Amino acid sequence: xTKIIAxxxxxxxxxxxxxxxxxxxxxxxxxxxxxxxxxxxxxxxxLDPISKEIKKNKAxxxxxxxxxxxxxxxxxxxxxxxxxxxxxxxxxxxxxLIGHSxxxxxxxxxxxxxxxxxxxxxxxNKKVILCVGETLxxxxxxxxxxxxxxxxxxxxxxxLQLIKKNKKNLVIAYEPVWAIGTGRSAKIQDIETTxxxxxxxxxxxxxxxxxxxKILYGGSVSPQNAKEILDAENxxxxxxxxxxxxxxxxxxxxxxx
Ligand code: PEP
Numbered sequence: 001x002t003k004i005i006a007x008x009x010x011x012x013x014x015x016x017x018x019x020x021x022x023x024x025x026x027x028x029x030x031x032x033x034x035x036x037x038x039x040x041x042x043x044x045x046x047l048d049p050i051s052k053e054i055k056k057n058k059a060x061x062x063x064x065x066x067x068x069x070x071x072x073x074x075x076x077x078x079x080x081x082x083x084x085x086x087x088x089x090x091x092x093x094x095x096x097l098i099g100h101s102x103x104x105x106x107x108x109x110x111x112x113x114x115x116x117x118x119x120x121x122x123x124x125n126k127k128v129i130l131c132v133g134e135t136l137x138x139x140x141x142x143x144x145x146x147x148x149x150x151x152x153x154x155x156x157x158x159x160l161q162l163i164k165k166n167k168k169n170l171v172i173a174y175e176p177v178w179a180i181g182t183g184r185s186a187k188i189q190d191i192e193t194t195x196x197x198x199x200x201x202x203x204x205x206x207x208x209x210x211x212x213x214k215i216l217y218g219g220s221v222s223p224q225n226a227k228e229i230l231d232a233e234n235x236x237x238x239x240x241x242x243x244x245x246x247x248x249x250x251x252x253x254x255x256x257x
Pocket of ligand 1: 221
């Protein structure tokens with residue numbers, strides 16, 4: 001099974017830096033004997049040039065795909081500052097990141113808002129990476145199971161029928177909030193426990209008997225810990241933040257699959 005390695009560049013870089021990063025990642029992935037499915041999430045304003053840069057290498061087209069870090073839950077209209085799903089089609093943008101902890105906690109996105117985004121994405125036939133994860137307080141109080149169950153149920157509930165018809169369009173990323181950008185990834189045992197819980201929830205909710213829905217881990221993935229994490233049970237790939245801003249580190253992570 002091909003692993004997915006996704007790069008979330010967040011609000012970092014400049015046009016020049018990110019074009020070079022894309023080129024270096026593309027070249028590095030080309031050299032790998034075993035290639036992961038790679039998804040790049042640049043800041044939205046750079047989707048067009050990054051999309052053109054990815055397409056420069058036709059042979060590698062299928063391996064590298066483009067995603068948007070955030071999306072409006074509404075169709076085109078009076079929503080200042082937002083980007084609609086329809087607009088992303090103009091840039092060959094396949095994936096949409098929804099529910100990232102920075103959107104939940106810094107921009108106060110509610111579970112209802114996240115559910116609306118999942119719903120519009122499935123109505124428009126897009127692929128979704130839904131991020132879920134517990135805070136440090138939840139982790140320390142042994143509430144991880146409860147939080148993840150609530151986040152998955154609330155995000156998917158409205159869209160169950162559409163997701164059932166197109167299970168492969170959903171990817172879940174388990175990202176403990178306390179592990180993001182801290183240099184402190186979750187313990188392998190905890191990753192396996194939570195990924196197995198997510199598997200069970202997806203089985204129950206969507207009848208995903210064949211594990212068509214992939215589950216990624218995110219939170220301080222680095223060249224040092226990638227192999228162990230990617231070899232863990234029910235881990236189908238990784239969502240990488242900080243380390244994806246270095247082509248060298250990102251390729252080293254991709255090499256461990
Ligand atoms: C992320 O923001 O999705 C992430 C996993 O970041 P980092 O790899 O820097 O922890």
